[in-house]
């Protein structure tokens with residue numbers, strides 16, 4: 001990936017986070033200031049830090065009585081834009097009642113004529129998660145209790161292997177199954193190459209790897225592959241045709257998600273369940289896939305979809321279609337904590353993605369900077385019972401974790417044309 005240290009703070013930030021931000025041009029009635037004594041929002045602070053090889057955009061919301069909550073934004077690699085959006089929201093959220101979370105959601109999503117979009121919902125997600133953390137702490141209950149309470153005693157996860165050869169993949173799956181995992185995901189062969197990706201050359205390699213895993217571990221293993229929307233419809237169809245029936249339990253995001261009709265076309269060419277949704281930024285986007293029968297697992301990302309408020313609605317839409325959530329969880333401990341509470345509270349759930357396993361430690365769950373975070377018990381997360389999310393940030397470490405410019409690899413096909421990372 002490309003990184004350097006040219007990231008600078010948004011020039012808008014200081015003025016837009018000031019408590020007396022000038023909204024006079026919109027009329028004084030625009031600002032919904034809560035009465036004194038309410039749990040009024042005193043500060044909304046975006047904090048961008050480098051953890052591992054990439055940035056995490058945390059948001060800390062503090063109320064006048066000194067309580068605070070943490071949120072995280074999921075638009076990885078575009079943190080600068082989301083920071084500016086959080087700052088803009090702060091200008092009209094300061095002074096509001098932090099407990100009116102559903103109303104805050106509506107005001108952020110719909111306050112401008114051009115509602116919605118990924119930057120808006122990534123910022124809104126972080127604020128919504130932080131407000132839930134705050135309310136849980138205020139009431140002395142875990143966030144999952146605010147969502148109806150825990151439906152399960154533990155939150156099962158699926159683990160991934162990014163190994164590059166068949167032998168290494170088999171070794172990783174052995175390590176994972178020995179440690180108790182029953183659901184494992186692989187990536188396309190050569191996933192970690194940083195310059196070129198040739199789908200046609202990749203298809204037989206990835207198919208052979210998956211066939212080898214199925215032959216070695218039998219039908220009891222739940223096996224998926226994340227194709228990272230690198231294929232076309234035709235390439236995905238060819239790939240599926242290379243797999244004997246029963247090889248795969250889910251195929252994740254083989255193509256991009258702008259066009260549900262493309263997935264509808266692909267749906268006629270394979271019977272492998274689709275796991276889709278990590279890029280969705282609203283219930284309206286998710287509904288287009290659920291209503292058309294195109295998502296068999298809902299991969300929503302709580303840090304992009306719009307926080308708990310929107311995630312619970314997508315969970316309800318999914319439940320109506322007998323589709324289980326398989327939440328995307330590729331970020332840091334705040335995202336993981338929010339995802340664990342969501343996963344605990346919804347009835348329709350399969351596995352939560354985990355990026356810390358015996359075969360994969362990406363470094364995003366740094367215990368030095370996050371001294372309190374979700375704990376695993378084998379392949380499961382424990383359902384937390386403390387107040388709020390159950391994650392804390394060592395803020396003294398923040399200056400040492402200065403964020404920088406991060407851009408994921410710009411992949412090319414062998415002919416030099418652009419393809420997705």
Ligand SMILES: [Mg+2]
Nearest residue numbers: 226252253278
């Ligand atoms: Mg994915």
